[in-house]
Amino acid sequence: MEKETKKQQISHDYNEVKQKALNNPLVRILVRLSEIRIISEGIITYKGKELRLTETAFHALAKFVGAPLGFQNNVKSLLGDSARVHFMNTMRDAVSARKDKQLMFIGNPEHSTIVGVSEEQGMLSAQSFFDLTEGIITKYGLEVKTCSIDQIGAVAITTTSTQEADIKGLPLGHKDPENYLPGLSFQNSVISGTKLNPFTYRLVCTNGMIGREEGKAIEIKGFDSAELKKFYDRVKSLANNNFVSFDYNERVLSAINNYASLGELKFAADLIGRTSTAGQKTVNAFVPYYSCVDKYAKLGLDAEKFSVKQLANAKTNVPVWDVVNALTNYGSHAFDGVEMTPAARAFVAGHAGLLLNKKAFDTEFLVPSLI
Secondary structure: OHHHHHHHHOOHHHHHHHHHHHHOOOEEEEEEHHHEEEEEOOEEEEOOEEEEEOHHHHHHHHHHOOOOHHHHHHHHHHHOHHHHHHHHHHHHHHHHHHOOOEEEEEEEOOOOEEEEEEOOOOOOOHHHHHHHHHHHHHHHOOEEEEEEEOOOOOEEEEEEOOOOEOOOOOOOOOOOOOEEEEEEEEEEEOOOEEEEEEEEEEEOOOOOEEEEEEOOOEEOOOOOHHHHHHHHHHHHHHHHOOOOOOOHHHHHHHHHHOEEEHHHHHHHHHHHHHHOOOOHHHHHHHOOHHHHHHHHHHOOOOHHHOOHHHHHHOEEEEEHHHHHHHHHHHOOOOOOOOOOOHHHHHHHHHHHHHHHOOOOOOOOOOOOOOO
16 A cells, blocks of 8 residues: 555656656765865865865865955955965865865766765765655655756755644734645755755646645754664654744734835845846736835935935835735746746745745834834
8 A cells, every 4th residue: 555655646747856866966065174185176186086076066165265256356356366276275285284174975877977075064965855755745745846957967856745734823804815835845955955844836727736835844963862763753853844944834824914015015026027038027026026116216315325224124015925925926826928937946946945944034124104
């Protein structure tokens, strides 16, 4: 019976992604700082062998030797690239002399490239990651919705619960025609490590999934029995709450009860404008940023010239929740005369989640003026 359930839950795409990840496993090498030497940007030597690093891996290594990117660029612009390399190796010598750090180099054999550098083994092997994912999917009856693998082997899988969630405590008179489907995303990456993220899809009528808002991630901090127990305890606690992030309900109510700043409207309008061929009129129909700019113009103020702080303190009459819904709606539907790639749609819908999960909305703690 378990095998039949699992077959329904695991899609063909999932199996393709899994096979690709398992066929091209990332290689892990423990390396001490004293064992490497920087040759140029993106190239080092390790035990006499030349290794190439991706841009992300090289920047990570630079941080560990105490040579952040901004400072490197200053040295390069003033003294040239050879001076920059000399400076980085000098810093490497100083750091390794004080404490010879042991770093985890993660390599992609298919491209013969180091794709990640970290102080700890922050991600599971491909086999362990899929074993973990499938165990949780099967145990809690989750359904796989999307899965992908990128060029450096990072795997992302989204799953959903079969039980809808309700928003409790909606304001009197507030009509919410939407339903909410909680889920869990699984990520395994050399950049962010292994983590699970609770999120909530919003479902509108029969249009299907139109967006997601992520909650606080559950990360694997280590691989000993104590750390793994903490990890599984958090997953179990989340499952007992139907995978709804514990602060999601609170953030939705806050978004409903707080008005967006002009800065938040501008963020949403710019996002739609730069990811599609929508004109100003179409953008304004979803996010009335330009209408608000016109209202300020009637007061003799040029809102287009507001500073970042002024934009954040300019309170509009548009609830944050309306802006979040506008972004998810725009990121999920095709509109006549507007061209937008699938990747751009996902990008817009994802940023709706970032807006909802801000630590605080711009106007959340503003109080009425007595003047």
